[in-house]
Amino acid sequence: MAKIDYAGLKKGGFMRQKQKGKFSLRLQVVAGNVTAENLRAIQEVADTYGEGYVHLTSRQSIEIPFIDYEDIEEVKAKLAKGGVKPGVCGPRVRTVTGCQGDQVCPSGNIDSYDIAKKLDARYYARELPHKFKFGVTGCQNNCLKAEENDVGIKGALDVSWKQDKCTLCGVCVKACREGVISIEDEKLTCDFSKCNQCGRCVKACPFDAWEGQRAYHLSFGGLFGNKIAQGESLVPLVKDEETLFRVTDAAITFFAENANPGERFKFTADRVGWDQLKIKVQEAYYGK
DSSP states (O other), X not given: OOOOOHHHHHHXXXXXXXXXXXXXXXXXXBTTBOOHHHHHHHXXXXXXXXXXXXXXXXXXXXXXXXXXXXXXXXXXXXXXHTTOOBXXXXXXXOOOEEOOGGGTOTTOOSOHHHHHHHHHHHHTTOBOSSOBOEEEESSTTOTTOGGGSSEEEEEEEEEEEOGGGOOOOOHHHHHOTTOOEEEETTEEEEOGGGOOOOOHHHHHOTTOOEEEEEEEEEEEOOEESSSEEOOBOOSOOBOSHHHHHHHHHHHHHHHHHHOOTTOOHHHHHHHHOHHHHHHHHHHHHTTO
């Protein structure tokens, strides 16, 4: 048998198992969404070429274990008929995770799946000095733990109050978990400097006195593995997709240009200087 190119197989999602000649195939899944057609193809491959089960990874992907080396090309062809692609491993942009966002979840402030798809199309499998992870979560409930990612995106609403529509009913006061809204002497006040843009006031108001513009909180340099670190906030609230992708472009370019082989984004920023990373992402934020 010819020498097996394990590195090449791993790059294409086939990870070497402890059992000789066996591989666990990681599939490309964006924000946890898998169609019924995809599932039928995955089931067929797992039954025919694996051991009749799949593994759901911590990053919303699917793995099919116990694939024989000799069956790899046939497996890829079978999956392709069901619209399923192998994933990637190693030093490159990995699966983009995301919650269901505002298309399903009442708490959602952004369409997480749409943003995840756009990130996937823009960056997925890009070669880098080390792995790089994006995570998209729809609101402050932070189900996807945005700050654990190299770049985390958290949905927000940039809120404003319309006095002429307000009846001073007090529903927003009860809804605000930050305690920044108050009503005294028939007057509503809000300390916007302490607002976390969760949007609960907008969703709770029965008179549309609160309005919210879709926006994004970004974090940089998160880790959750051998080392654990919470991502840092380096730019103000991002209020449009054009700015969002300028900033993510700047972050990933900084990593590509400055990281040593095998060095994660956080450690690159530690070594080169967080001030230097901040300069680059803020230049992108302000369109410079």
